[in-house]
Amino acid sequence: MIVDPAPAPPATAGATMPALQVRQLDVRYGKSHVVFDLAVEVARGELLALLGRNGAGKTTAILGIVGLVPGASGSVYVSGRSVSKLPSYRRTKGHVAYVPSGARCFPNLTVQENLELTARPAAGGWTLARVFERFPKLRELRSNQAGGLSGGERQMLAVGRGLMSNPTVLLLDEPTEGLAPVVVQGLGSLLLDLKRTGMGILLAEQNHRLALRVADRAAFIEKGRIVAEMPAAEARGSDILHRILGV
Amino acid sequence: MSGGQLLLFVVGGLSNAAYLFIVAAGLSLVFGALRVINMAHGSLYMIAAFVTVVVANQLGLTLGFWGGLVVAVIVTGLVGALIEVVVLRRVYGEEHLVQLLATYALTLVIAGVVRTVFGANYRTVKPPAAINFSVTLAGNSYAAYSFFMIGAAVVIGTGVYVLMYRTTLGRNIRAAVSDPELLSASGVNVARLYTVVFVIGAALAALGGAIVAPSQAVNASMDTDVLVLAFAISVIGGLGSIIGSLVGALIVGEVLSFGLQNQYTNPYAIAFVFIIMVIVLTIRPWGLFGKAEQT
Numbered sequence: 001m002i003v004d005p006a007p008a009p010p011a012t013a014g015a016t017m018p019a020l021q022v023r024q025l026d027v028r029y030g031k032s033h034v035v036f037d038l039a040v041e042v043a044r045g046e047l048l049a050l051l052g053r054n055g056a057g058k059t060t061a062i063l064g065i066v067g068l069v070p071g072a073s074g075s076v077y078v079s080g081r082s083v084s085k086l087p088s089y090r091r092t093k094g095h096v097a098y099v100p101s102g103a104r105c106f107p108n109l110t111v112q113e114n115l116e117l118t119a120r121p122a123a124g125g126w127t128l129a130r131v132f133e134r135f136p137k138l139r140e141l142r143s144n145q146a147g148g149l150s151g152g153e154r155q156m157l158a159v160g161r162g163l164m165s166n167p168t169v170l171l172l173d174e175p176t177e178g179l180a181p182v183v184v185q186g187l188g189s190l191l192l193d194l195k196r197t198g199m200g201i202l203l204a205e206q207n208h209r210l211a212l213r214v215a216d217r218a219a220f221i222e223k224g225r226i227v228a229e230m231p232a233a234e235a236r237g238s239d240i241l242h243r244i245l246g247v
Numbered sequence: 248m249s250g251g252q253l254l255l256f257v258v259g260g261l262s263n264a265a266y267l268f269i270v271a272a273g274l275s276l277v278f279g280a281l282r283v284i285n286m287a288h289g290s291l292y293m294i295a296a297f298v299t300v301v302v303a304n305q306l307g308l309t310l311g312f313w314g315g316l317v318v319a320v321i322v323t324g325l326v327g328a329l330i331e332v333v334v335l336r337r338v339y340g341e342e343h344l345v346q347l348l349a350t351y352a353l354t355l356v357i358a359g360v361v362r363t364v365f366g367a368n369y370r371t372v373k374p375p376a377a378i379n380f381s382v383t384l385a386g387n388s389y390a391a392y393s394f395f396m397i398g399a400a401v402v403i404g405t406g407v408y409v410l411m412y413r414t415t416l417g418r419n420i421r422a423a424v425s426d427p428e429l430l431s432a433s434g435v436n437v438a439r440l441y442t443v444v445f446v447i448g449a450a451l452a453a454l455g456g457a458i459v460a461p462s463q464a465v466n467a468s469m470d471t472d473v474l475v476l477a478f479a480i481s482v483i484g485g486l487g488s489i490i491g492s493l494v495g496a497l498i499v500g501e502v503l504s505f506g507l508q509n510q511y512t513n514p515y516a517i518a519f520v521f522i523i524m525v526i527v528l529t530i531r532p533w534g535l536f537g538k539a540e541q542t
Contacts, residue, residue: 066432093434104429106422113418118433165434 017080019044019200020065020096020169025074027057027064027224034060035224038074042169042200047191049215049232050204051245057224058204059101062171065202066098067091078168094120097167101174103154105161107147111138114146114157118165125166134190135160152183159187169200176207188214208245212236220244251385256504262393264500265400266459270473271480271492272407273451279487280423280444283335284343286350289474290357291327291449295319295456296465297365300372303460312375316457320450327449331442339441354470362467369464392461399458403451407489410447420444424487479520483527485537494535498523 020042027035035057042048052058064072067088075084078095092098097118105114115128115138132139135156141149146157155175162170176184184207191201191214205211212218218235220228228240235241274288296319303315330353338346373379374392381388411417419440422430431437455473463469480499484491499520506516533539 068428068432087436088431089434089436092432098432100429100432104426106425106429108421108425109418113422116415117418117422117430117435120434161433 017077018042019046019079020202021075021077021080022065023075023077025061025064025072025076027060027069028071029060029069030071033224035064035072038064038221038224038226040202040219040226042202044168044200045195045198046217047195047201047203047215049208049211049218049235050202050221051206051208051211051218051235051241052204052221053206053245056221058221059173060224061221062098062173062202062204065171066096068098092118092165092167094122094165095168097162097165097170099158099162099170099172099175101177103151103158103175105146105149105154105157107145109146110143111146111149111157112142115160115164118161120165122166126163128164131160131163151178152180155179155183155187159190163194167199169202170194171202171204173204174206175203176205176210184210206245208235208241212241251387254385255387255389256508257501258389258393258397259508260497260501260504262396262462262500263503264496265396266455266462267473267476267480267500268400268493268496269403269451269458270455271477271484271496272404272489273448273455274477275481275484275487275489275492276407276420276451277445277448278481280420281335281339281441283339283346283350284486285445285448286347286474287330287353287357288448288452288477289470289472290354290361291323291452292456292459292473293361293465293467293470294326294357295323295453296460296469297361297370298322299457299460300370300465301365303372308373308376308379310375312372312461315372315460316454319457320453323453323456324446324450327446327452328442330449331445335441335445336438354474358467358470361470365467367467369466371464372461374461390462396458396462399454403454404489404493407451411489416443476520479524482524482534485534487538488534488536491534491536 018041020040022038022040025035025038026033038061040048040050050058050061060069063069064074065076067086075082077083083091083095106117109117112128115131119128121127137153138156138160141153146154149157159175175187179187188210191203194201203211203215212232212235215232218230218232219226220240222244270288270292274285277283277285298319299312299315302318303311305311306314334349334353338349378391378395380391382391411421419430419435423437423440427437476499480492480495483498484493484495502519502523503516506512506519527534
C-alpha cells in the first residue's frame with residue numbers, strides 16, 4: 001500500500017490563496033522518470049518563468065499540472081483548492097488554461113469556433129468581442145479554418161483560446177517559439193496586462209529575454225528538477241542563466 | 248434501354264443508396280471521431296430491423312411502422328451506449344487489429360442473441376398505410392415507399408449536417424476528430440462525448456435498419472450483408488467523411504440497381520461494387536473524399 005505523501009492542503013481556500021501551488025509533482029512515462037519532486041507557486045497577478053532547455057521537462061511539468069499525463073503524482077492546488085483528483089477537462093474548466101506549444105489549435109474548426117470552444121463567461125472577463133479587440137487579425141479571420149492561419153496568427157489564437165476560459169492561472173508552453181519579434185513584443189505587453197488583472201501566469205520558455213522582462217520570478221529546470229529559483233531581476237545576466245540556457 | 252426503364256433503374260438505385268447512406272454515415276461518423284472501425288455496425292442495423300418488424304406488426308398498419316421506428320432507435324441507441332461503455336472504452340488506445348477483433352466478437356454475440364430472440368425465419372412488415380401505394384411514371388409502376396426512403400435519407404442527411412456544423416455538440420465532435428487531447432484540455436469531457444458519438448452512430452444504423460425493413464425480408468444474415476456494402480461505400484467515399492458516404496452510397500446503390508436488372512450482369516452485380524472499390528483503392532487509397540493518413 002502506497003501512502004500518499006502529499007502535504008495537507010492549505011487551511012483556507014479562496015481569493016487570498018496563491019493562484020497555483022504545485023507540490024511534489026512527479027511524472028513518469030512508463031519506466032522513465034521525467035519530472036522529479038517539482039514544486040512551484042504562482043501568486044495572483046504574478047508571472048513565474050520556468051526556464052530550461054529543450055527536453056528539460058518544461059512541457060511534461062505543464063502536462064502534469066493540466067492533468068494530461070496518466071503517470072503523474074503529487075498535488076496541484078488552484079486558489080487553494082485541490083484539483084489533483086480532477087480529470088483534465090475539469091481542471092481546465094475555468095481553473096487552469098493551457099496554451100500548448102506549437103500554437104496547437106483545432107485546424108478543422110474556424111477561428112471563432114476555436115475560441116468559443118473554451119469559453120467560460122465570467123463577470124468582466126474575456127469574451128469573444130474582447131479577444132477580437134485585442135487581436136483584430138483574428139476578427140478578420142473569424143470564419144477561416146484555423147489550419148490555414150500563419151504561425152503567428154495561430155499563436156494569437158492559442159492564447160485567445162486560453163483567455164476565453166477566464167482562468168485563475170494561465171499556463172503557456174513556449175508561446176514565442178518561431179514568432180516574429182514584433183509579435184513577441186505584443187505577447188509580452190499582453191502578459192503584463194494580464195498580470196494586472198490578477199491572473200497567475202506560468203510561462204515555460206527558452207526565450208529568456210522576453211520571459212525575464214515580463215516575469216516576477218524565475219525557476220530554472222534541468223533534467224526534470226527545479227535547480228534554482230529567484231526574482232527575475234536577479235536572474236538576468238546571472239551565472240545560472242548562463243549555465244542552464246548557455247547564454 | 249428506354250427512358251422509362253432508365254428512370255426505373257435510377258430510382259431503384261437511389262432507394263438502395265438511401266438506406267446505405269444512412270448506415271454508412273453512422274459508420275463513418277464513429278470512425279472519424281473514435282478511430283474505431285465498428286464491425287458491429289451492421290449488427291445494430293439488424294437489431295433495429297427486427298425490433299421495427301415486431302413492434303410494427305403488434306401496433307397495426309396505421310401507426311405501427313412509426314412506433315416500430317421510434318422503439319428501434321431507442322433500443323439500438325441503448326445497446327450502442329452499452330457497447331461503448333463496456334467494450335470500446337477498453338480498446339481506444341489499442342491497435343486496429345484489437346479493435347477489429349473486439350467489435351467482430353460483438354457481431355457474433357449479437358447474431359446469436361438475435362437468432363435466439365427473433366428466430367432464424369424471415370420476417371416482413373408492410374409500409375405504413377399512408378405510403379403503401381404505387382405510382383405510375385412513364386409506363387412503369389413504382390412503390391411510393393421507394394420515394395419515402397429517398398426522402399428520409401435527404402432529411403436524415405440534412406439533420407446530420409446541421410448537427411455537425413450548426414450545434415456545439417457537432418463542433419465538439421469535429422474538434423475530437425482532430426485533437427481529442429486538446430479538447431480534454433479545453434474543458435470538454437471527451438469520454439462522455441465518445442459515448443454520445445457512438446450512440447448517434449448506432450441511431451443512424453437503427454434508422455437505416457428501420458427504414459429498410461418494409462422494403463425487404465428481415466433476416467438474421469442482414470448484418471453482414473449491409474456491413475460489406477457499408478465498408479465498400481466507406482472505402483470508395485473515404486472513411487470518416489460524411490460527404491464521402493453520400494457519394495459512395497450513390498455509386499454503390501446505382502451499380503447494384505443497374506447490375507441486378509440485366510440478366511447477364513445480374514450474378515456479378517456485387518462484384519462490380521468491389522471492382523470499383525479496388526480501382527479507388529489503387530488510385531486513391533484514402534477514398535474519394537477521405538484524407539490521407541498522416542505518418
